[in-house]
Amino acid sequence: MGSIVKRKNADGTARYRGLIRIERDGYPSFSQSKTFSKKALAEAWVKKREAEIEANPEIMLKREAKSMRLRDVIIKYLDELGDQFGRTHNMSLILISKLPIGAKQINTLRREDYTAFADARLNGKYDGLRAITPATLNGDIMGIRSVLKQAKLAWGLDVNLNEFEDAVLGLRHSRKVSSSIKRTRTPTSDELQELTTYFYAKWMIGKTTYPMHLIIWLAIYTARRQEELTRLRIDDFVDGWWLVRNAKNPRGSMGNHINTKVRDNALPIIDALKVDKVRATMRRGNKHWDNELLLPLSPRNISAMFTRACKLKGIDDLRYHDLRHEAATRLAEQRLTVPEMQQVTGHDSWSSLQRYVNVTPRKTVLEFDRAMQVAMLAWQDGRY
Incomplete structure (x- = not known):
């Protein structure tokens, strides 16, 4: 019998997978599926394939073996x-x-x-x-x-x-x-300040609909990948824990959901992303807007904007994913245990985080509020 499974892409668009599974005496197990943009198309394909198989099972089933x-x-x-x-x-x-x-x-x-x-x-x-x-x-x-x-x-x-x-x-x-x-690169305080100021200025002059000055800090304070950030549903944030849907796992598959702890330093950024004016800007020209998501944006665009900004500002060998390494480094500097770090990062193995346990705390670490103060002053003074 055929079935239809609804899935959502990283950008929030719906996809429908038509799936046919047949067990019949004298023939090998048969399964086939195909993905469509509309449910009606998937249903039509399932109906057509089932009719073809019913009319000629010898060809349709034995060919698979x-x-x-x-x-x-x-x-x-x-x-x-x-x-x-x-x-x-x-x-x-x-x-x-x-x-x-x-x-x-x-x-x-x-x-x-x-x-x-x-x-x-x-x-x-x-x-x-x-x-x-x-x-x-x-x-x-x-x-x-x-x-x-x-x-x-x-x-x-x-x-x-x-x-x-x-x-x-x-x-x-x-x-x-x-x-x-394994990379060990993390952004310096000066680099984080440079990026925050640059992204804030672009946002203020209306050159972008992506609030990257908030996104990079949300990544640092939550340890979330860009794909995971763009799948966070507002209603999934309950009592300081956020259900991350389709979180990546070591096998590369995207079907697992994990609960992750959200620390207090991320709350002002989350609140800022819920402001009506910010959401109205993000929605402008966004064909795949989903009001239930905190950041209904393209993860590929987020990564590309970060890379372009680093190149423009002369920041060498810094990748967006290094912000996740920065997040784990900060948690270790605050003397969290590995299990406590796992609650935030979502890592399912200790070995992924044990290299941070004996990290030596840095003397100074830039925080979001200070970075935004400097960015706002630079904007007001006309330096950007």
């Missing part, structure tokens, strides 16, 4: 599961599907195919693509593993997972694949 090209398996995987994962995971798989390995039948893939793919990626041998790092290759390998496991375990396709895992062991042994290096 045969081998497929890796490219087609990736497309099917993204069609059915893509909305559960982050953009980086999905874009990596789309790229892989277009490379020579994507044209191979998955039942013929052997360790030498995976090794050749890895070497070509590391050495920039694919036309139009730069050489990548072992850490980036690790992301590609994880993506391929997810697709192959789904193909074998869920769809019953002929996949030799041992060949893949043996190839990965060889790549790790030769250090061609490695985990990403």
